[in-house]
Amino acid sequence: MDHSLRHIALFKACEKDFFEKLESHAQTQTHPKGKVLFVHGDAAERFYFIKSGWVKLFRETLDGAQAVVDILPAGHIFGETSIFEDDLYPYSAEIVEPTEIISLPLSDLKTEIENNNKLALAMLSSMARYRRQQDKEIEHRSLQNASQRIGCFLLRLARQNETGAVSIHLPYDKTLVASRLGMQPETFSRALAKLRDKTGIRIKGATIEMDSLDQLVSYSCAACSSEFPCKDLQAAE
Amino acid sequence: MDHSLRHIALFKACEKDFFEKLESHAQTQTHPKGKVLFVHGDAAERFYFIKSGWVKLFRETLDGAQAVVDILPAGHIFGETSIFEDDLYPYSAEIVEPTEIISLPLSDLKTEIENNNKLALAMLSSMARYRRQQDKEIEHRSLQNASQRIGCFLLRLARQNETGAVSIHLPYDKTLVASRLGMQPETFSRALAKLRDKTGIRIKGATIEMDSLDQLVSYSCAACSSEFPCKDLQAAE
């Protein structure tokens, strides 16, 4: 799959001029694991497009704890929402594995949104979708236990209309998955073992296999307000 | 304070025609406590404006648990985000005390957003603000303990630039505050007592008094990634 700015859903209503302007101001860089692109509260002048690799968005409290906002794969943009508020980044961004990033001026995006109503509408759709995901995230944190959250995470990685045997590969470290799900690595490890015992999945390192998704669905989706398959995933395609 | 559609921040860029159209299709109703306006998954045809009272937005899982999405006071609208997605309500809405509600067709709003870019931009701002609040909510659920969350809730009710003695009145039942904060009523009760012991606040029924906000700030905001005073509150004014 080709990850290019011109193909992301958000920009489907944009014309050549816009892309040319954007591309003329683009900077491409390859960053190593651990590199921090910006921190929460920095003045926001550019937004970012992930060409390859993974990026972690997070925030830190005064007393040193860390909350992971999201972990984004290639094809996603981030840092773009600052233009609607105070022009400060609402989270920090860190590279979690070697990643190729294109940075672009927020001013170009802002100008286009102000003049291209279709882009504004596309942005509204994308924010509405994100909003629902966040609402669901909050729900899951309070109503699902650790094993159910892992099950849900796995289901969202799978092709949900698949009926037969399924093999799912974790996209990044278990430690990182744990933080993404708001739990400790030790808890993740134990909860995954419990999920195995409850549903009969087979764990082989970072790969998880099962005869069908059914067991996982009935275990995890019981503590969710939405139906399986998850609608928000289809919408995002 | 007068709560009218014409004065809400979201519609500040709208003209007389729009309001007249909207008002000609408006239905005003007074609902008693417990009344359910719509449930999660219903076809969304109208959005709602709260003229007076309080409304709870929530979702229910298959196995019967409930997650409170938000509890909204007069002056707020809800049910408006469905237009950007599948035209289904993403939560259920229930009246929590006698409330005067104006319902309005989503189609009018949709038409206006598609034609009035300023409204689209205002909507983007409002969604961006909401998004940050939700991000913070997720952070708080995983990094703050029950007492800290209550302290944070109280601080958000107070005028945050106040320096002297402060008196805060809970806007609704403690049971409802508990659910809003994602905890059980028993936990709320115990955690509030713990907060009293830690910070020296004085609890008199639904009213909470203190000599200054400082104690609460240093107790609760230590486990938050944002500075006190909370910026998102100022932006909302």
Add this chain to the structure above:
DNA sequence: GAGTTTCCTTGACCAAGGTCAATTTTAGGC
């Protein structure tokens, strides 16, 4: 103002997840 209902608090107990420490496993570098 008595009685009922709803809300709030408290106690005893339990379960889930966090913490700390010790291994074991895996992945990279040379």
Add this chain to the structure above:
DNA sequence: GCCTAAAATTGACCTTGGTCAAGGAAACTC
């Protein structure tokens, strides 16, 4: 392949918040 560092697992223990049950306080009805 060997060595090292990082990641993952496991055990023992503890803290937090949930559950169930009982009692007390406040609010509403008549």
